[in-house]
Amino acid sequence: MVSTVVHVSVGALVAAALLRWFDAKSLAVVCAFAAFPDLDTFLGVWVPGGHRALLHTLLVPAVLGAVVYWDARRADSWLRGRFGQRGPHVAAVGVLALTFGGILPDLTANGVNLLYPVHDRFYTFSGRLHLSSTEGVVQTFVDFADEPGGGGTVGGTTENTHYYTGVDVERGPDPADAERVFPVVSSGMELVVVLTAALGVAGRFREQKR
Template identity: 70%
Template structure:
């Protein structure tokens, strides 16, 4: 599964692509949005099945996006008073980083409780898209089944995701191994390295 490092890398890519004024505070804010869902790794220790549910719900970016939009239309805007006019833009980019960098990579890797708490059901969106000279366009993202597509998992009652903080549901033996992943595949390493290159490039450009 993608680590927090990978989520932050996705967030940094969103920031380098969309931020108009690129500086360290704005980059940190956007990357913070991308890392936010992983906080439910800790919440899951106390909330039964809370990991990949409490802060991985698609309702979170929808709610935050609505709040940013609502605040932007207020005369006495908190974002405007606190961060100036650019606050709305950075917050909006942050919400996109939350969705595309924080939640969707997990939705496509082992799944998330996509509509928690309105619906307690884990979903995984996994599939493929091919162009065939015999079958034309072949895609499995919207099909149900183990060969691909949208697959449905369990609920918070019977689903537990391994983390270094909480390897197993319930108590663990004292000698349990706790693994905290950094990158889990070559593709994830490429994402992290590409993100670093993009951030360095934007900072160099900003100094000109």
């Protein structure tokens, strides 16, 4: 399970890399975009199977990206009128953070319902790529085989899939004595991502002061 802390950290890396105007407000907006899909953790309490489906679908950034692009091309852009010249740019970076920070990390960890509600099916994207002295280039990212570590694995639907969270332990009413775990980092690699994001953001703020 990828925590919201990790999602926000990836969003912060996207912000540090792409924001033309870097300040605390723009950073907060981009990080909020990255955290946005995790709101379906709470929606899943009322919509069975909704977690990692309702807001983790790629249709969300696709629609938001189209709206931002359409608005940015208008002479009377709402984003420019409300937030100034940086408005469309920050919103566009936010959509990228939502995709790369909010959705894709979960796709590699247990999976997401990529095209919900158009196509109700959870997918997990995992695999490996290496060079072998005997087999040459070996990759399993596009191998849809039912074997451990094998590429894009097709999972269940919202009808039969539930992801454990501290908010919603199991499908239906949670047991009164259920243990609720809220992850912060779940691996050394996730900790590296969080620390790298902190370093990258600190570096950008330092540059702004020069």
